[in-house]
Amino acid sequence: MGERSSQEPPEMCDIDINIAVNGEASQSSDYKKYVANRAIDGSNEINLYNDSCAHTLHDLEPWWRLDLKESYSIGTIVISGRSDCCLERLSGAQIRIGNSPDNNNPVCSTITNVSVPTTTYCCNGMEGQYISVVIPRRYEYLTLCEVKVHKDPSIKLCW
Numbered sequence: 292m293g294e295r296s297s298q299e300p301p302e303m304c305d306i307d308i309n310i311a312v313n314g315e316a317s318q319s320s321d322y323k324k325y326v327a328n329r330a331i332d333g334s335n336e337i338n339l340y341n342d343s344c345a346h347t348l349h350d351l352e353p354w355w356r357l358d359l360k361e362s363y364s365i366g367t368i369v370i371s372g373r374s375d376c377c378l379e380r381l382s383g384a385q386i387r388i389g390n391s392p393d394n395n396n397p398v399c400s401t402i403t404n405v406s407v408p409t410t411t412y413c414c415n416g417m418e419g420q421y422i423s424v425v426i427p428r429r430y431e432y433l434t435l436c437e438v439k440v441h442k443d444p445s446i447k448l449c450w
C-alpha cells in the first residue's frame with residue numbers, strides 16, 4: 292500500500308490484494324521439488340527452472356488445489372503457466388471454486404487460451420474456500436507457476 296497514491300480510495304487497495312498467498316496448496320503428486328505451494332509464493336517468475344512453479348507427475352486427471360482457510364467471494368483468478376515450454380498442457384484445465392474440500396466444486400472457467408502464459412479469469416463473486424485447477428479425462432502434467440486470487444469486486448481486467 293505504501294506505493295499507492297494517497298488520492299486513491301483505500302478500498303481500491305483492499306480488493307487488489309492477492310489472497311492466495313495466505314492459503315495452503317496441495318496437488319495430485321509432486322514432480323521433483325516442484326511442490327504445490329510454489330504456485331502461491333507471490334513471485335512473478337514463470338520459468339520452471341527458476342524454482343517458483345508447481346508441477347505434478349504425469350497423472351490421470353491431475354489437480355492442484357488451494358485452501359483459502361475461509362470462504363471468500365471470488366472476483367478474479369490470475370493463472371500463470373510456465374513460460375519456457377509446454378504451455379499447451381494446460382489446455383482444457385478447469386478452474387473450480389466452492390466449499391467442498393475436493394475438486395468437484397462449480398466451474399468458474401476452462402482454460403482454452405494457451406498462447407500466453409498468464410490469463411485472468413472472472414469468477415463474478417463465486418463463493419468458496421477451495422480453488423482447484425483440474426485437467427479432466429486424460430493423463431497430463433499440470434504445471435502452475437502462480438495463481439493469484441482477488442476478492443470480488445476486483446479491479447483486475449478479465450481475459
Ligand SMILES: [Ca+2]
Nearest residue numbers: 329330343436
Ligand atoms: Ca510461483
